[in-house]
Amino acid sequence: MQLTRYTDYSLRILMYLGLNAERRCTIAEIAETFGVSRNHLMKLTHQLGLMGYVTTLRGKNGGLTLGLPPGKIPIGDLVRKTESNFHLVECFNRERNRCPIAGACVLTTVLDDALTAFFSVLDGYTLADLLKPSGALRHQLGIS
Amino acid sequence: MQLTRYTDYSLRILMYLGLNAERRCTIAEIAETFGVSRNHLMKLTHQLGLMGYVTTLRGKNGGLTLGLPPGKIPIGDLVRKTESNFHLVECFNRERNRCPIAGACVLTTVLDDALTAFFSVLDGYTLADLLKPSGALRHQLGIS
Numbered sequence: 001m002q003l004t005r006y007t008d009y010s011l012r013i014l015m016y017l018g019l020n021a022e023r024r025c026t027i028a029e030i031a032e033t034f035g036v037s038r039n040h041l042m043k044l045t046h047q048l049g050l051m052g053y054v055t056t057l058r059g060k061n062g063g064l065t066l067g068l069p070p071g072k073i074p075i076g077d078l079v080r081k082t083e084s085n086f087h088l089v090e091c092f093n094r095e096r097n098r099c100p101i102a103g104a105c106v107l108t109t110v111l112d113d114a115l116t117a118f119f120s121v122l123d124g125y126t127l128a129d130l131l132k133p134s135g136a137l138r139h140q141l142g143i144s
Numbered sequence: 145m146q147l148t149r150y151t152d153y154s155l156r157i158l159m160y161l162g163l164n165a166e167r168r169c170t171i172a173e174i175a176e177t178f179g180v181s182r183n184h185l186m187k188l189t190h191q192l193g194l195m196g197y198v199t200t201l202r203g204k205n206g207g208l209t210l211g212l213p214p215g216k217i218p219i220g221d222l223v224r225k226t227e228s229n230f231h232l233v234e235c236f237n238r239e240r241n242r243c244p245i246a247g248a249c250v251l252t253t254v255l256d257d258a259l260t261a262f263f264s265v266l267d268g269y270t271l272a273d274l275l276k277p278s279g280a281l282r283h284q285l286g287i288s
Contacts, residue, residue: 001147003255008234011251033244085145088147090152098178099178100177104281105277110273114263117262121254121260122254122258129250130249130254132250139248140248
């Protein structure tokens with residue numbers, strides 16, 4: 001059971017932008033900081049831009065900033081958007097399901113309840129909460 | 145966010161054995177019922193046997209039965225054992241982590257709490273609960 005890299009890196013990008021709120025950041029520096037390819041981050045920031053989480057200013061003094069205040073970015077919402085699907089088991093995907101007991105089986109309900117509980121916890125946090133240990137985080141990122 | 149096929153098929157095998165408690169079942173019939181390869185199910189039932197969930201009797205009248213009463217198989221325990229890992233994001237795997245903010249970052253705690261909430265729900269159910277709509281399940285499986 002894992003989240004996608006898309007979710008993992010999206011959280012890192014938003015945290016990085018939140019910790020550098022006083023300036024515009026570049027994809028190059030974020031790529032170097034986290035050891036992730038620039039191309040991969042370009043695709044991710046484009047998607048995060050479409051979701052409203054990131055604002056990109058083009059040009060000489062351009063760069064990336066958060067598109068919303070950190071307190072307006074609930075972690076639950078972000079993960080719901082960045083995960084490609086929540087098909088915990090085959091029958092969650094009605095189009096592809098081939099399991100013959102789907103419909104009568106209560107496992108779907110049990111797993112659905114578990115997923116709801118998972119997101120209930122994430123819904124209790126925003127990006128602002130993740131940025132709270134800002135001194136330690138900025139130190140580990142080498143931000144002066 | 146998905147569970148592995150190993151978990152998905154393990155749950156189906158145990159449900160099938162629980163619904164056919166009055167007799168020994170074969171890998172061939174379970175494979176046919178769920179449209180899964182026999183080889184794949186052989187590996188799975190071997191693993192489930194090592195975990196104590198399945199008992200295999202060899203020989204002419206041999207076959208598979210549940211290794212424990214359904215009420216003694218908590219779904220949370222089963223999923224914890226059948227999932228290969230719970231590395232929701234990279235830093236959950238300390239050996240492979242390369243994220244520079246690990247240690248100061250509270251995301252790990254947030255996701256850990258969410259995972260605990262997920263399992264708290266699963267811990268409330270046993271295989272016996274999944275077998276409760278036995279009439280409907282047996283009907284869909286063609287068990288007379």
